[in-house]
Amino acid sequence: MARKQHFNTVAIHAGQEFDPTTGAVIPPIYQSSTFVQKSIGELRGGYEYSRGGNPTRDSLQTLLAALEGGKHGLSFASGLAAEDTLLRAALSPGDHIVMGNDVYGGTHRLIERVHGPWGIRNTVVDMSDLRAVEKAIIAGETKMLWIETPSNPLMKISDIAELAEIGHRAGLIVVVDNTFASPALQRPLLHGADVVVHSTTKYLGGHSDVLGGALIINDDALAEKALFLQFAAGPVSAPLDAWLTIRGIKTLAVRMERHSSNAQAIAEHLDGHPALEAVYYPGLPDHPGHALAKQQMSGFGGMLSLAFVGGAKAARKFAEKTKLFQLAESLGGVESLVNYPSEMTHASVRGTVLEVPDNIVRLSVGIEDVTDLIADLDRAMPKKK
């Protein structure tokens, strides 16, 4: 077993040993809140109470760490629960965060409106402008750099290695939200990041049937703090949720291949359409982040956005007209979804620097047959007058 395994093998086997008592190929769901002790304080497998530790959650946590090539994996009830735990583990009142101007709206809301009143300040910058990032760092006060790439919904690409270097020069913890790419396409720790955050609700779970979040941390001391908070505050993933996420991860690599090829075909089909101002997809050669994405990622993913010439009216009409692309928040499932960010996923950032233009429609391209998907989009497109 000394030979290092490849991603597709790791995704199916890491932390997934068969059940030694029955031989069950799939480890059972340990749907138990507590564990019988042999004598007072003498535990049978190290398990005591499921907030502190549960075998199904452990199995997922081992898998998460292996997928990202990291040391410690922690799983949570949601992506935001994971983020909240990280922020509280790493920061103290008076600390300052620099984050991208297109981070997930809920991340901005959490940092600004929940952690803000507890004394955490933030500055929002364009992460593709390295000078601006350097300028936003306040010596002695900034403690964290928060990167999301590709970003949501405009699919901007930031250079993880360069940003990690800038962050480390100033002694910051460099965090990458890797939800959009998934570790099948991008592994930020290998580019120098310190922490990876996921909403496993999206591609890792992959079937729109479970909420979850993850942290993957290399530093032992930070991981210990986060583990303590996971136990002491209790934002843990439930056993069934952890199991569903494991089940999803087994097909992650093949799903991401199909998500990427479908999205590429759709982007190429719609690029240059007279009803569209722009198609935002890093797989298109004229996308400003194309070359960087090519070097930093092993595929361009399943997310793309469209900007309509006809403004908000055209965008809204389109989003309500597709059929296979169902109108819903979220992303990353096998089924295609359409979203109108300015009033749905990004409603919470209206009126802030993170506001999304109102002529944008975001697509989460599923793994259905691409000809059916294209037919659905064509049918919903504004007709020439």
Ligand SMILES: *Cc1c(COP(=O)(O)O)cnc(C)c1O
């Ligand atoms: C959905 C999402 C989150 C939040 O995760 P939840 O599981 O909804 O709490 C964070 N970051 C990104 C990029 C997301 O898409």
